[in-house]
Amino acid sequence: MKTILIWIVLLMQIGFSYFIFDLDNERSVRALLGATAFFSIFTIPGLLLHFNHLIRTRNSVFTIRYETVSMKNGKDSITLKSSEIKKVILHDGPTEWRLPWWGYSWCELIDIHGNSIKISCYLMELSELWRNSLSRRISSKNIERKSNIIPLIKGRTIASTKNDGLINQN
Numbered sequence: 499m500k501t502i503l504i505w506i507v508l509l510m511q512i513g514f515s516y517f518i519f520d521l522d523n524e525r526s527v528r529a530l531l532g533a534t535a536f537f538s539i540f541t542i543p544g545l546l547l548h549f550n551h552l553i554r555t556r557n558s559v560f561t562i563r564y565e566t567v568s569m570k571n572g573k574d575s576i577t578l579k580s581s582e583i584k585k586v587i588l589h590d591g592p593t594e595w596r597l598p599w600w601g602y603s604w605c606e607l608i609d610i611h612g613n614s615i616k617i618s619c620y621l622m623e624l625s626e627l628w629r630n631s632l633s634r635r636i637s638s639k640n641i642e643r644k645s646n647i648i649p650l651i652k653g654r655t656i657a658s659t660k661n662d663g664l665i666n667q668n
Contacts, residue, residue: 507537507540507541507544508537508541508545510537511533511534511537511538511541514533514537543647543648546648546650547602547648547649547650548602550650550651551602551604551618551619551620551651552620554616554618554651554655555618555620555621555655557571557572558570558571558621558655559571560615560617560621560622563580564580565579565580565581566578566579566580567580567583567607567615568615569615569617569655569656571655571656574654574656575656576613576615576656578607578609578613578615579609582609582610582611583607583608583609583640584608584609584610584640585606585607585608585640585641585642586605586606586607586608586640586641586642587605587606587608587641587642587643587644588603588604588605588641588642588643588644589603589604589605589606589644589645589646589649589651590602590603590604590643590644590645590646590649591603591645591646591647591648591649601619602619602649603619603649604616604617604618604619604649604651605617613657614656614657615655615656615657616651616653616654616655616656616657617655618651618655
């Protein structure tokens with residue numbers, strides 16, 4: 499559902515360009531350039547955000563248990579103890595804007611050792627995360643919210659600061 503508006507705007511841009519494309523007429527070339535610039539304001543950030551989240555969640559498995567939270571992405575995997583999670587950061591877009599990408603968000607779980615898991619909205623919505631047993635294990639004081647115009651996932655989805663043979667380093 500998150501990408502429907504992005505694809506609709508992209509199809510509108512292609513359709514509009516098809517109907518006014520006439521290189522012999524200077525007005526139609528200007529109209530085509532203006533329409534492309536206008537629609538690009540909506541499509542380029544949305545497509546960047548869509549592919550950013552899609553690439554980071556491809557082949558990922560996120561599992562929540564009462565005692566642990568784990569993420570597996572290809573060969574990399576990490577398990578955090580629920581009781582050791584010291585900070586939860588929610589990265590989302592401005593909620594008052596109604597742009598095609600307004601529903602994208604991601605959450606970062608960081609434990610006391612500095613290990614972290616980044617959960618995209620493609621894997622699980624934050625409301626689903628808190629309906630689970632994890633909400634009883636983490637204090638609401640440890641939750642932080644960061645709003646960005648375009649909430650891109652930065653870095654790897656699985657990150658660690660230690661290497662104990664089970665956790666891959668960055």
